[in-house]
Amino acid sequence: MKTLASLEDLDALLAERGKPVVLFKHSTRCPVSAMAEEEFRDLVRARPSDAVYGFLDLLAHRDVSDAVARRLGVPHESPQAIVLRDGRVSAVLNHDEIRADALGRLLAP
Numbered sequence: 001m002k003t004l005a006s007l008e009d010l011d012a013l014l015a016e017r018g019k020p021v022v023l024f025k026h027s028t029r030c031p032v033s034a035m036a037e038e039e040f041r042d043l044v045r046a047r048p049s050d051a052v053y054g055f056l057d058l059l060a061h062r063d064v065s066d067a068v069a070r071r072l073g074v075p076h077e078s079p080q081a082i083v084l085r086d087g088r089v090s091a092v093l094n095h096d097e098i099r100a101d102a103l104g105r106l107l108a109p
Contacts, residue, residue: 001044001053004064013054014071014087020107021084023054024098025065025076033079036098040081043100050107083107 004010004023013021024040027033044053058065058078069076072089081098083091083106091106 001055004054004056005061007064007067009054010064010067010071013052014084016052016084017086020051020090021054022051022103022107023056023068023082023084025056025058025068025078025080025082027078028057028059030078032095036079036081036095039098039100040103043103046100047104047107050104 002009002013004013013023022040022043024037026037040053040055056064056068065076068074068082072082072084074080074082074089074092077094079095079098081093081103082089083093083103093102
């Protein structure tokens with residue numbers, strides 16, 4: 001899993017090709033986000049090689065979070081999981097939609 005702490009980290013994640021990319025945006029102040037983070041980490045543990053995983057603490061890196069919304073055209077929500085295929089948004093899950101099984105289905109070819 002790649003932790004996004006800079007715009008350069010975001011650039012590298014968005015440049016990934018070949019595997020789907022799952023970007024998880026997390027708020028450390030939100031209990032719903034804490035539950036969604038567990039689901040995201042369950043997915044990473046269960047399917048480590050199925051995707052490239054990115055983790056963003058949006059409170060610590062607001063500039064990166066703002067850039068995600070701007071570059072991908074996805075309105076900001078928290079928590080949020082964005083699935084990309086070949087650099088394009090293929091799915092967005094917000095709040096309690098973020099579950100390991102739901103994300104896993106989105107990674108299927």
